[in-house]
Amino acid sequence: MDSKTRLRKLAEAATIRIESNIPIRRYFRSGNEILKMAKVYDDEGNMEAAYVLYLKYVSLFLEGIKEHKDYAMVLPAEKKKTNQTLKLVLAISEEMKNKLRKRFDEEYEVWLVEEEQRNKRLEQERQRQLEEHKKREAEAKERAALIEKDRQLAIWTQAQIDKGLDPDQPPPSSPLPPSSCHVPPHPQSLPPPSYDELVSDYPNSGSIASAPYRDDPPSYPSVDSLADFTNNLRGHLPDLQTDNVPAGSYQPPPSFDRSVKPMPSGSGSSHGHSNVPFIPDRSSKPVFGHDLGNRPVIVPTKLISRFLELARPNSDRDIETLGMLGGKLSKNKFTVTHLLIPKQTGQSDRCDLQGHEDLGEAYDSEDIILVGWIHTHPAYDVFLSSVDMHNQYEYQNMLNEFVAIVCSIKFNETGYLTLTETGMEDIGKCTQENFHPHSKNPPLFGPAQHVITDDSLNIKVMDLR
Ligand SMILES: [Zn+2]
Ligand SMILES: [Zn+2]
Helix, strand or coil: CCHHHHHHHHHHHCCCCCCCCCCHHHHHHHHHHHHHHHHHHHHCCCHHHHHHHHHHHHHHHHHHHHHCCCHHHCCHHHHHHHHHHHHHHHHHHHHHHHHHHHHHHHHHHHHHHHHHHHHHHHHHHHHHHHHHHHHHHHHHHHHHHHHHHHHHHHHHHHHHHHHCCCCCCCCCCCCCCHHHCCCCCCCCCCCCCCHHHHHHHCCCHHHCCCCCCCCCCCCCCCCCCHHHHHHHHHHHCHHHHHCCCCCCCCCCCCCCCCCCCCCCCCCCCCCCCCCCCCCCCCCCCCCCHHHHCCCCEEEECHHHHHHHHHHHHHHHCCCCCEEEEEEEEECCEEEEEEEEECCEEECCCCEEECCHHHHHHHHHHCCCEEEEEEEEECCCCCCCCHHHHHHHHHHHCCCCCCEEEEEECCCCEEEEEEECHHHHHHHHHCCCCCCCCCCCCCCCEEECCCEEEECCCCCEEEECC
């Protein structure tokens, strides 16, 4: 791919679609997190991933956000601040674009040279195979000619014997056994040729092999049919059976082009839940988010016990508790480092977040990225209710790895969940609020396969209530 195409593909990956049913503050929050992630990738030397994220920010705040129905309600101070950041991001992304173009151009040059060498090698191999085939064909022809010569000599000899005209040959009572000559059994339906006929065909017995065929079909009695002849010939030419290629229709065997890699089978799914943690190919593609599968999210197991302790007063009263999970991005992995308990209003079947501003400040002061949430189900099992799924959708739409942890107090179970691809589609289209039914088949949520639990890690708890 040339640099122009590659840059265009990166820009395509950075397009954000604004949905007005997602609260506008979620987009502003997401903007901050995009910048944090971009900085991590830039520091780690993954300029492509950083560039895509900066472009995402530009896509979000240069145009996209203005289409949101609540844009007019955003405070002027917030808009001003965002515009200043946008200018900075535009400058950074322009600089990155130039660097990437230069690098892509260089890589393309190298690729072109290598491609030329690959093609040269392929062409040489094709030529070699062609030569080899020609050689084999010539050898087969030579063998066939020898056999034909032998056959014609046998026919002539047999005729001599039959007529009793050649004193040098054995008497007619002991004909040559069929196995010693290459002649099919003598057909009884045809009269044997006369000596005159044979002589007129071959006036000079010394030059039988070189006697040309006449235009008429040969009248030799022993040539029963072409099939017989072919079978006979094959019996003596085992090579021809394995190399049964008609002249003129030779095609070289298909050669495997290593320059074209097959697509990995799971790569088409943007919200898929592979059992194998996604390992991106950094050589050719930007690494992040929706298009390439989920980056792992490492969750300290201590998080669960700490959270359940904090939730116990609510749980004992059959009230749900909610926590938000902050984490760090490093080497293409998220690690949950913070449990934040925000101001909230809990009930027996739902829990609503209050105090967004406090949370936002905490994310920024702790320099963490929001990577998930956790809540209790005091009286139910582990699942995502319709309200839960709509909450999850808003976050997962911004960060595909966003994980929902549900702790069932009643069944003493914990689940790490995420919306499936169908879930993202269905909830994205659903305009209902509060509790309402959704289709269940195929399932809208499932286990988050990209979550890895870790017993050794600690967690910082911030109770903001
Ligand atoms: Zn729930
Ligand atoms: Zn719904």
